[in-house]
Amino acid sequence: MPTSPFKRRTQAVSTKRFAVGDRVTHDGFGLGRVIGVEGEGAVAVLVDFGSRQERLPHPYTAMYKL
Numbered sequence: 001m002p003t004s005p006f007k008r009r010t011q012a013v014s015t016k017r018f019a020v021g022d023r024v025t026h027d028g029f030g031l032g033r034v035i036g037v038e039g040e041g042a043v044a045v046l047v048d049f050g051s052r053q054e055r056l057p058h059p060y061t062a063m064y065k066l
Contacts (some may be wrong), residue, residue, distance in 0.1 A: 026054075
C-alpha cells in the first residue's frame, strides 16, 4: 500500500557524468582535468590535479564539472 510505513524508500541516483577532458573542481583537491574514465557506468574517474593524480570512485559527491 502506498501509505504503508514499511515501504522501502528509494534513494536519489547520482546523475553526474564525466568524460575525458572535462574540467572539474573537487572540494579537497581543487581544480583538475579528467584524464580517464573506468568502466561502462563510470565506476571511477582519474583526475589530474596538477601536482597529483587521483582515482575517484563513484559517487562523486565532492566533485563538480565546470
